[in-house]
Amino acid sequence: GDSVTQMEGPVTLSEEAFLTINCTYTATGYPSLFWYVQYPGEGLQLLLKATKADDKGSNKGFEATYRKETTSFHLEKGSVQVSDSAVYFCALSVLKLVFGQGTRLTINP
């Protein structure tokens, strides 16, 4: 079945560091890919998406590129802030939404 694998956390970085959270997927068909973010005590927010190969999704300084050849959708940000501390979920959708296990990110000042 369809599945998503994320890099294990927790991830701790200093402010202004470069961030990469790896995400790979397995899917039958052609999925849409998503990154969701969950801030402490809140629900999930859609961060960015990509719907076909080589698409780049971007929002709030975060980017991810749909790489069909490597079945990946890694999340990147050039300079993280303390306010980026949250849990990040990679997800795919063919017939339904399937989530990765989540990666907890903590940014220290």
Next chain:
Amino acid sequence: SAVISQKPSRDICQRGTSLTIQCQVDSQVTMMFWYRQQPGQSLTLIATANQGSEATYESGFVIDKFPISRPNLTFSTLTVSNMSPEDSSIYLCSVEDRTRSTYEQYFGPGTRLTVT
């Protein structure tokens, strides 16, 4: 995107009791979903709720334990029945946005349930 609210935001319940969670959307939507997020875990789909038909449950979830109502296009409820401590989780509803060409889901703020 749709604005989704849930009630209650949190609750502490005794084992053996039941809790009904409400989900309200500010626009009409065809498909609504209920998820469970156990402590420190990812989201697991419980069921899909379409207006005018019975909910479709995922493997491992049954109607007797998680009855769902969908009386109209803006509202749904999930009941957690005969609760045990293992039901302590965050329960989230979501809706699918079909005004866009891509499949997107938007989530409510969640209901944090603790069963003692």
